[in-house]
Amino acid sequence: MRFISTEGRAPPVTFGEAVLEGPAPDGGLYVPERLEPLTQADLDALSAGSLTDIARFLARRLFGSGLPEDDLAALLDEALNFPVPLVEIEPGVHCLELFHGPTLAFKDIAARVMSRLMSRITARGQDTTVLVATSGDTGSAVAHAFSGLRGFRVCVLYPQGLVTEAQRRLFTTLAGNVTAVAVEGVFDDCQRLVRRAFADEDLRRARPLVSANSINIGRLLPQVFYYFHAWAQLARAGRHQGDPALVVSTPSGNFGNLTAGLIARKIGLPIDRFVAATNINDVVPAYLESGRFLPRESAATISNAMDVGHPGNFARILHLYSDCGDTLTALRRDLAGHAFDDRATRAAMWDMYEQRGVLLDPHTAVGYLGLKAELKAHGGTGIVLATAHPAKFAEVMRSAAGIDPPAPAALRRCADLPERIIGIPAEYGALRGVLTGGRH
Template sequence: MRFVSTKGRAPSATLSEALLEGPAPDGGLYVPERLDALADAEVSALRGQPFTVIALSLGRRLFGAEVSVEELAPLLEAALDFPVPLVEIEPGVYCLELFHGPTLAFKDIAARVMARLLSRFVSAGRPTTTVLVATSGDTGSAVAHAFSGLPGFRVCVLYPRGLVTEAQRRLFTTLGGNVTAVAVDGTFDDCQRLARRAFADPDLRRCRPLASANSINIGRLLPQVFYYFHAWAQLPDAVAGVRRADRVVSTPSGNFGNLTAGLLAKRLGLPVSRFVAATNLNDVVPRYLRTGRLRPRTSTATISNAMDVGDPSNFARILHLYSGGDDPLAALRRDVAGHAFDDPATRAAMRDVYERRGYLLDAHTAVGYLGLKAELEARGGTGIVLATAHPAKFVDVVRDAVGIEPSAPPALTRSATLTERIVTIPDEYAALRDLLDGMRQ
């Protein structure tokens, strides 16, 4: 397997090169050079299999010969050591609970696989690699935990000060050790811009190995393909046996890495017809799907804060996937529907599902649920929504919307008692550069 840049001006890369490089040298993002779909029999054989077996089958294809089966199997067993159940929350609507990992968010899955892959590729004696990551809520804690205490790595998490919940923040600001939490006086888009500037700084990269753990890194993206197949593999036989055209997946979308992984899964043979790009008020992509004009803008703060992204970097990968053919936009519209919802609609959905079904949604999953319902009402069928975060990470939002306070899992109870260690910087690249230079000492 080799990987090419979305901008098309960089040499193709191996998996190890792409993981260690992060963005491609031309500023683009790496994507698989080609994807060969699994045979129908191979897909059918995944039905009812454990998550790690499904991940191994897909990982062999996505990672190629650089990681042997003998290495990959225990790596995946160690990384994916928590349940990822599919729950029916109402007739025709299933919820894939991706929040049972150590930081209670879907990003645990990819971050834990990526950390182990990077550790396998980083040679002994190499200078310490700094993993630089920007977070709008959940990425930072997932990456920090995945690399915490891992020899040869130092982690720098950039987050917008005051714009992530206390529960989200404490999961990475209390780790210490090789993890540095950096509060930026700005938005997530500002944090992402600072990180991009660092990766484009040749002087900085000559001084230190630098790795990205945001979804701009292909290593974060590929493992997310696994759980789309895992969701389908858990559907009841009566649902899995219906026409492919009647199955829809709704993905709560902010930076669009998760949806990109779903579209890669579809290219690999995932038996679904369409995806829903479900967003909050930061509706750049749904607007593009309606108008054909992509207009990034400053992000707007919402109660589904991890999706508050006004300039989603991974959409470049989606555009690249659909760049062939006579009418790429029409092809994308056939596979993806865009829906956006404001905070009142999100709160109403959280309350409605809890009162009718006794199932508690966080705000991000509620946006995904609304998008799925809109698509099913328009076209019919059966759908899966990805539950991307545990409701207890958003106590205030859940209490306001539903009127109850979700019980805190042990991970949140533990982090609430620990001391936070935070460095605050202005939204200026010079401040980040000085901080990274200091971390090298």
């Protein structure tokens, strides 16, 4: 298996090289050179498998043969050691609960797999710095995945004042090899600074850098596993038999999660249609409607992990459909876009709690609204990805549903611990100083 850049000007690399490189040297993002379709026999076997069974099978297909099979199986068993259940929340609508990992968000799954992959493929010697920008949940997932891991240091950039206290404390209270950097700006500023760092050849010669955002193919591909896991649970329960369509709604910000779903479909996962559900940062739904991709500065919302005005993974989605002739028409066939403001999001959170006793965090609420809109228009059975535990958004839950979700142990443990934060302006020189100076 080789990996190529979406820009097409970088030489192909192995999976291990792509993981350590992060962005390609031509500024593009790595994607698999080809995606091998699964057979019906493969799908039959996967439908009967557990999450780790599915991960082992797909990892061999998606990662290539760089790791011994026993080693790959062991790291996946270690990384995916928590449940990912599919729960029916109303007739024909199911939630895939991706928030049972150590930081209560879907990003635990890919971050834990990626950290263990990197520990096996990184050359020993000088510490490698894992540089990551977060709009909410990525930072804590990556920080926990690499916390205490020999040979790595972690630097997490986040927009000051634009993540919840629970999200922030999950990574600012970690000691040891984790540094939290509060940037005076928005998530797009954090992402811009990360890109500048990876383009700084002098810095990278002095300090090995790897990316842990979904721009890294090692963070992106493990997300394919749980799309198959959701379908397998639905198939075993017999809830989709005879239905005309299976629709999956993915709350979307930087669009790595949805890209993984579209890759799953490309290799044969029988999902009929996806929904790109966004808040008012709706550049992809707007593209699907108008045919024009017009990035803009992000706007703050209560679903803050989705506050992205220039989704980096959209280049991968376009590349995935580049062999379809008319890319836009092909995308519209497989993907619907729906966007919702905070008022609609709060109303959905309240309605689900009042009518069904179901607590949805604001991101999952956006996904639920997108799914309902698509099912109303076209019918079928639906799955929404529940991307975060409601307790991570206690302030929003209180105002929208009038309830304080019980705090899981992960949040209780860090509630009173001291925070370690470095504040910087949204200027590359300030970040470079953190990466090269004694404070990091």
